[in-house]
Amino acid sequence: MDRRRGETRQVRLRVNGQDHVLTVGGPAADVAVTHTLAHTLRETLGLTGTKVSCDRGACGSCTVLVGGEAKLSCSMLTVECDGLDITTVEGLADPVTGALDPLQQSFIDHTAFQCGYCTPGILMSAKALLLKNPRPTQADVQEALSGNFCRCITHYHVLEAVQAAVEAGAASATAPDSRRARR
Amino acid sequence: MSDEYRYIGKPTPRRDAPQIVTGSATFFGDLVVPGMLHAKVLRSPHPHALVTEIDVARARGLSGVKAVLTHADVPDWRAGTPRHLRVLDSTVRYVGDPVALVAATSEAVAEEALGLIDVSYELLPAVFDLDEALAEGAVQLYADSPGNVLRPGTRWFGPDCLTGLAIGDVEAGFAEAEVIVEGEASYAGLPNPLPPESPGVVAQWEEPDRVTLWLSTQAAHQEKMIIHAAFGRAVDVRTIGGACGGSYGSKFMSIQLIMQATALSRAARRPVRLGLTKEEHLAAFGLRIGSRVRAKVGLRRDGALTAISGEWLVDTGHYSLTTQAQVAVGCGEAQVALRCPNWDLRTKVVCTNRPASGIVRGFGGQELKACLLPILSRALAELDLDPFDFLRRNYVKPGDGYFWRDGRWYDYRGNDYTPAMDAGAEAFGWRERWKGWLRPTEVDGPLRTGVGVGVHGNVDIGESVSEAYVRLDPEGRATLYSSASEHGTGQPSNLLKMVAEVLQLPLERVTLTAADTAVTPYDMGPVGSRGTYAMGSAAIKAAEEARRQLLTLAAANLDAPPEELETRDGRVFRLGRADSGAAWMAIMGPERTIMGHGRFEPDFTLANCMMTFVEVRVDTETGGTELLRVVNATDAGRIIDPAGLENQLNGCLGSAGIDTALFEETIIDRTTGRVLNANLIDYKWRTFAHLPQMRNVVLETPVDSHRFHAIGVGEVSTAPGPAAVLMAVSNALGVPLAEYPVTPEKVLAAWKRAMDAQAGEATR
Ligand code: FES
Ligand code: FES
Numbered sequence: 001m002d003r004r005r006g007e008t009r010q011v012r013l014r015v016n017g018q019d020h021v022l023t024v025g026g027p028a029a030d031v032a033v034t035h036t037l038a039h040t041l042r043e044t045l046g047l048t049g050t051k052v053s054c055d056r057g058a059c060g061s062c063t064v065l066v067g068g069e070a071k072l073s074c075s076m077l078t079v080e081c082d083g084l085d086i087t088t089v090e091g092l093a094d095p096v097t098g099a100l101d102p103l104q105q106s107f108i109d110h111t112a113f114q115c116g117y118c119t120p121g122i123l124m125s126a127k128a129l130l131l132k133n134p135r136p137t138q139a140d141v142q143e144a145l146s147g148n149f150c151r152c153i154t155h156y157h158v159l160e161a162v163q164a165a166v167e168a169g170a171a172s173a174t175a176p177d178s179r180r181a182r183r
Numbered sequence: 184m185s186d187e188y189r190y191i192g193k194p195t196p197r198r199d200a201p202q203i204v205t206g207s208a209t210f211f212g213d214l215v216v217p218g219m220l221h222a223k224v225l226r227s228p229h230p231h232a233l234v235t236e237i238d239v240a241r242a243r244g245l246s247g248v249k250a251v252l253t254h255a256d257v258p259d260w261r262a263g264t265p266r267h268l269r270v271l272d273s274t275v276r277y278v279g280d281p282v283a284l285v286a287a288t289s290e291a292v293a294e295e296a297l298g299l300i301d302v303s304y305e306l307l308p309a310v311f312d313l314d315e316a317l318a319e320g321a322v323q324l325y326a327d328s329p330g331n332v333l334r335p336g337t338r339w340f341g342p343d344c345l346t347g348l349a350i351g352d353v354e355a356g357f358a359e360a361e362v363i364v365e366g367e368a369s370y371a372g373l374p375n376p377l378p379p380e381s382p383g384v385v386a387q388w389e390e391p392d393r394v395t396l397w398l399s400t401q402a403a404h405q406e407k408m409i410i411h412a413a414f415g416r417a418v419d420v421r422t423i424g425g426a427c428g429g430s431y432g433s434k435f436m437s438i439q440l441i442m443q444a445t446a447l448s449r450a451a452r453r454p455v456r457l458g459l460t461k462e463e464h465l466a467a468f469g470l471r472i473g474s475r476v477r478a479k480v481g482l483r484r485d486g487a488l489t490a491i492s493g494e495w496l497v498d499t500g501h502y503s504l505t506t507q508a509q510v511a512v513g514c515g516e517a518q519v520a521l522r523c524p525n526w527d528l529r530t531k532v533v534c535t536n537r538p539a540s541g542i543v544r545g546f547g548g549q550e551l552k553a554c555l556l557p558i559l560s561r562a563l564a565e566l567d568l569d570p571f572d573f574l575r576r577n578y579v580k581p582g583d584g585y586f587w588r589d590g591r592w593y594d595y596r597g598n599d600y601t602p603a604m605d606a607g608a609e610a611f612g613w614r615e616r617w618k619g620w621l622r623p624t625e626v627d628g629p630l631r632t633g634v635g636v637g638v639h640g641n642v643d644i645g646e647s648v649s650e651a652y653v654r655l656d657p658e659g660r661a662t663l664y665s666s667a668s669e670h671g672t673g674q675p676s677n678l679l680k681m682v683a684e685v686l687q688l689p690l691e692r693v694t695l696t697a698a699d700t701a702v703t704p705y706d707m708g709p710v711g712s713r714g715t716y717a718m719g720s721a722a723i724k725a726a727e728e729a730r731r732q733l734l735t736l737a738a739a740n741l742d743a744p745p746e747e748l749e750t751r752d753g754r755v756f757r758l759g760r761a762d763s764g765a766a767w768m769a770i771m772g773p774e775r776t777i778m779g780h781g782r783f784e785p786d787f788t789l790a791n792c793m794m795t796f797v798e799v800r801v802d803t804e805t806g807g808t809e810l811l812r813v814v815n816a817t818d819a820g821r822i823i824d825p826a827g828l829e830n831q832l833n834g835c836l837g838s839a840g841i842d843t844a845l846f847e848e849t850i851i852d853r854t855t856g857r858v859l860n861a862n863l864i865d866y867k868w869r870t871f872a873h874l875p876q877m878r879n880v881v882l883e884t885p886v887d888s889h890r891f892h893a894i895g896v897g898e899v900s901t902a903p904g905p906a907a908v909l910m911a912v913s914n915a916l917g918v919p920l921a922e923y924p925v926t927p928e929k930v931l932a933a934w935k936r937a938m939d940a941q942a943g944e945a946t947r
Binding site: 032034042047048049050051052053054055056058059061088089090092093100104105107108109110111113114115116117118119120123141142143145146147148149150151152153154155156157158159 | 196197199200201203204205206207208209210212213291377378379380381426427428429430431460461669670671672673826827829830831833834835836837838862863864868869870871872874877
C-alpha cells in the first residue's frame, strides 16, 4: 500500500508491443508499490493468460519474457519494471494475422497440456530458450524448463512439442539470417 | 489403426487447445463476477483449542470491509461424514483451522482486517497420529465420535456399504496355506495432490434462499448434490463449473470454502470470491489419507492366496468428507487385484489434529494395495515366487467376482488382462531384469539397481449416474449438454468425438455447453476413470436418441422407413445413397430443434487394469533413489484419444502416483502441529530435469461397454507405481522396506541395518 498519498509517479511498460503508462500512488493509482508484475499484468492490464500458482518464485507458472529473457513475473515489482519490454503468452501469436507461434501450434498438435494451467509459463520458458538457442538438444530443453512445475506430468509431450517446433524451425530457417547468428 | 471410425482412436486436437496455448482459457482465477468482494480467512495457530473469545470490532470498522463472520454468526450448515464440518466452529482442530472470515473490497483490505481480529484460545492437547489418537484416554476431537473413530460406512453407498471384508473362512484358509506371513506397512507420508491452481469459489447469494456458485471443479452437478445436503436441503443451489487448473480429485475437498463463501455473500449481500493461497493450499487443504495396515497372509506354493486377515487404519486428519467411501472402494479394489477366497479385513477411520485427508486419485484402493503388497512380498519371498507371476495369476478374470462398495456381489464380465500384463513384462524385460527377492539387478559400487512391479484396477469406471442431452439444430450442428468440465483428461473433447461419430458430423460442428446445473443434466462427472464408459454412454445414448428422432422425422420426407435412412455431414439419405436425400434444414425446417436424452445407470461388472513396472537406482552413499524406467501396461478396450490417454498414463509419476513413494510428503512438526514444508520449494516435486524413460503399452481388446467398446484407465495409472517402487528399492538394497516415501534417510537407515547385519554374520 502506498502510504505517501498524493505522491505519484509513472511506470512505463511495453507489453506485447503496446505501451502502457501506469500511475503509482495517488487517488487514481493503477499500481501500488506492493504490486508484482504478475498482478499488474493480470489485474490491471487484464492479461490473465499469465498464471500465478505459488506467487513465490518457485513454480514458473508466471513466466513472461522481459527483453527476451524468461522471468518470473510474480517475483518482480511493477515499480521496478519501468521501461521494460515484456511479452506474455497473449503476445506469442502474430498481432496482425493472429497466426500462432510455431511453438503454440506444436503444443496443440502434440496435446502438450492436460489441465493447461502450467502451459503459458512453459510456453514462455521454451520461447526464451529458442530465442537464444534455436537448435537446443533435449537436455537443453529439460534444463530450460526445469523451473516449470507441471503437476499433471505433461513433460513428455512438452518435450516432443518443443523438439518438433525446433525441427520445423530448422527446416524452414534460412541459414544466414536465422537467429543462431545472435549467439 | 483401423479405419472403422471417423474420429474414435484418431488423433484430434483438444477442443480447448487454442484457448490454452493463447492464454485465453478461463480458469477459476480469471473469473470476475461484477461487484465481487474478496475473502480472507483467519486461521488458528494451535492444533487443538477452544475459541473462547473473538473481538472483530476493529476489523468491522476498517474501511472496505463488508462482512466479518465468526462461529457465533454463521448458519448451521454442516458437511462431512458424519456431518461434523461446519462453516466455522468454536473448536479448532488443526493449525490452520478457520476462525474468522472477512469479505472486503480487495484482498489487501481483507488481509489487513485479519490482523485486527483478536482471538483468545483455551488450548487442548492434540493427537498427531494413529497411535496417539487411538490411545486410551486420548483427547477427543468430536464428542460424538468416541475414541476418535468415525462412524464406519457412508450413506451414499447404501445401507450395506463395505466397511471391511468378511468373506469365507480365514481360519480354514490359513490351514491350507503353505506359508503364512504377518507384517505391517504404512503409506502415511500425506502427499498433497497439489493441483497448480489453488482451490477457490465465488458465491453469489440471492435472498431468500438461493445461491449461485462458480466452482473450480470438474463435476458441477455432483458438487451441487453435496452442497445442497450441507445446506440442510434448504437452499436452492446452482453450480457452474469450469476449467479447474488440475484437481486429481482434490478439488472436491472445497466444501468448507464453498460454505464459507456462501455465508459471506449472504452477510455482505455481494458476490464473494474465496481463493486459497498456495501456502493455504499446502497447509490447510486436502491431503492423501494416511494408511497403516497390519496383516496376515496365507499363500500356497502355486501362488494361490488362501487367506488375508488384518486391520487397515486410516488417518483422515481433522475431518472426513469421503474417507469411509475410500475405505469401501479400497476394499472392493483389493479383491479385484488379489483373488482370495477368505478375507477378514477390519478398518477404522481415525481423526487427528492435522489438515484433512480427502479425495485424491487412487481413492482408497491405492493406499490399501500399497500397504498389502509389501507384506505379501515377504510371503512371496519365502516361496521364491516371482511377483509378476503372482499378480498376473491373482488379477480378476472373467467368471470371478467381488463385493463392491455397496456390499453387493458382482460377477466380473470384462477382459482378461493377462495379455496386457504379458506385453508389459515383455516391453520392460521383466524376465531378464528380475533376479529374485531382495536381489539387485545390477551393482556398480555404491549404485544398486532394482526392479519392482505393481498392479491396480478399478470398478468405478461404471459407477453412479451420468446424463447428457444432445441437441440437433437444423443448420447441421449439434450441441452436447454435459455437466463435465475440463480437468486435464480431455474427456469433454472425447465426448464430442463420440457424439460426432454417432451423428457423423464434422467434429467442429459439435459443440459443448459449459457445465451449469441450471442448464446441464445430472452427471457424477469425470471422476475415477468413469469418463469414457459412464459419461461416454450417456453422451452416446443422447446422440442416438436425437438421431432416431431426426430419422423418424425424415422418414415422411424421404419416403422410407427410419431403419433405411442414415445421416452424414448434416444430411439424411437412404442407406448407401449419399448423393440423394435432404439437408437437416429441409427435414427439420428452420424452426425446430431436436433433443435427445441419454442416461447411464451404474454398472459394477467391468474393471480396468494397470500394471506398472519400475527400475530404480539407489545410491547407498547419499541415500538418493533415481527412477530410471517405467513401463505401464493396460488394455483400454478401444483408444478414444491416443494423446490424451498417453498423457494420463504419464501422470503415473507426479501429483498422486510414483512420486508419493519417492519424495512427496507433507511434513508436520510433532510438537506444534505445523506443516513445515508449505511452499513449493520445500514441498518436493518432479522437474523436467528428472524424467525416467517412460513407455506405455496399451492393448485394444474390445470390451462390452458401449458401442465403441472402450473403458477408462486414467485414474488408475497412479495406483500401482508406489508399491512397485518400494519393491524395487527393497530389491536394490536387499532389505525389505515397508514405509513410504523412501526418502534418503530411510534408505540410509535400511542400508546401515543391512551392513550391520552382514558384519554381525561375518563375526559370528
Ligand atoms: S507463480 Fe511465479 S513462480 Fe510460481
Ligand atoms: S498440464 Fe496440468 S500442470 Fe501441467
